[in-house]
Amino acid sequence: MFSVIFHLAGMPMWFTNIDANSLWILMSAISGVLHIVAPSAVDGVVPRRNRFVLGMGTGVAVMEICIVLWT
Numbered sequence: 001m002f003s004v005i006f007h008l009a010g011m012p013m014w015f016t017n018i019d020a021n022s023l024w025i026l027m028s029a030i031s032g033v034l035h036i037v038a039p040s041a042v043d044g045v046v047p048r049r050n051r052f053v054l055g056m057g058t059g060v061a062v063m064e065i066c067i068v069l070w071t
Contacts, residue, residue: 037051
């Protein structure tokens with residue numbers, strides 16, 4: 001949604017530098033995590049496969065951040 005609004009607005013530079021963008025990105029990340037965890041959840045129990053995928057994704061993200069900060 002953000003990308004669509006950004007492109008329809010003509011890609012203004014002020015739009016990329018406002019503080020609301022970090023909130024938008026954070027909310028997108030949280031919704032992505034909840035989307036991964038939620039499918040097939042029955043009685044509040046998240047399937048093992050979903051937890052494994054979430055853990056692997058988090059591990060890869062942390063590893064990439066460490067690599068970027070190290071170099």
